[in-house]
Amino acid sequence: MNDHAVLPDLAPLRDWFSSYCDSFRTSDLELQRNFDLKEEHTRNVCRNASLIAHGMGPRFEMLAEVAALCHDLGRFPQFRDYHTFKDSESLNHAHLSAQVVKQHRLLDFLPEVERASIEVAVRMHNAFQVPEGLPALTADLLRLLRDADKLDIWRVFAEYFNAPEAERASGAGLGFPDLPGCSAEPLAAVAAGRMVQLSALKNLNDFKLLQVSWIYDINFPATLRLIRQRSVLERFAAMLPQDREVLDVLAQVGRYLEGRLGESAN
C-alpha cells in the first residue's frame, strides 16, 4: 500500500477536532476543566506520536498523528454523560472513540487498509496488553499510540498531583482516595516486573505505582529516551511515599529502564 505518494493534508481533521471540542463547551467550570484536560492531552499525544514516529517515514508519521488525534474522542461524551474518566464506572472510552470516528466518517480520506489499522489502534489503545496476531501496520500504530499516550498521562498526572486541590481537574485522579502508603498487591506486581492491574488499586499511591509500572510496557526506544529526558521516574518517586519497599521497586524500574536504553543504544 505504498502507492499513495501524496500525503493527505491533515488540516481539515485538525479543524474538525477543534470544533468537536468546541461542541462540548459549557459554563459548568468543573466539566469544562475536564474537557480542557482531554483537549490538551490529545494535542500532546499528537506531538509525542510525531516525536516517536520521526524517522519511520512520512506516511507512518502522518498515520500516527491521525491515530493520536482520534484516540480519546470518546472521553468527551464519557465525561459529559458520566462525570468520570473511570471506564469501569461508565463505558470503554476507546470503543466510544472508535464509534465517533466511524459516525463522523473521519478517516474517509485514507485507503481502507490504513483506515482499518487506525480504527483498531484507537479501539485497543487502552487494552491491558497488545494482542498477538495483528497486521504489522496495525500493531505498529497501536504500540506507538500506547507509548505516546503514556508519556502524556504521566505529565497530566504529575501536574494534577502538584496543583492545588481547588484547581485539579477532578477526573485525572480517577477518584482514588489519597491515603498513606502503597498496597501490597501493586508493590508485588512492580517487584515482579509486571504491570499493575487497575483492579488491584486501593488508593492514589497505588495508582502512581500502576503508572510507574507502564515503563515495563514501552515499545519504542525513542519513548524510553523521552522518559529519561522528562525525568518521569524521578517525578513519580517524588510523589510516592519514601518507604523502603517503594524505594526498592522504584530502583528496580530504574535499572530496567537503563537496561532497555542500553540495549537500544547498541
Ligand SMILES: [Fe+2]
Ligand atoms: Fe485513552
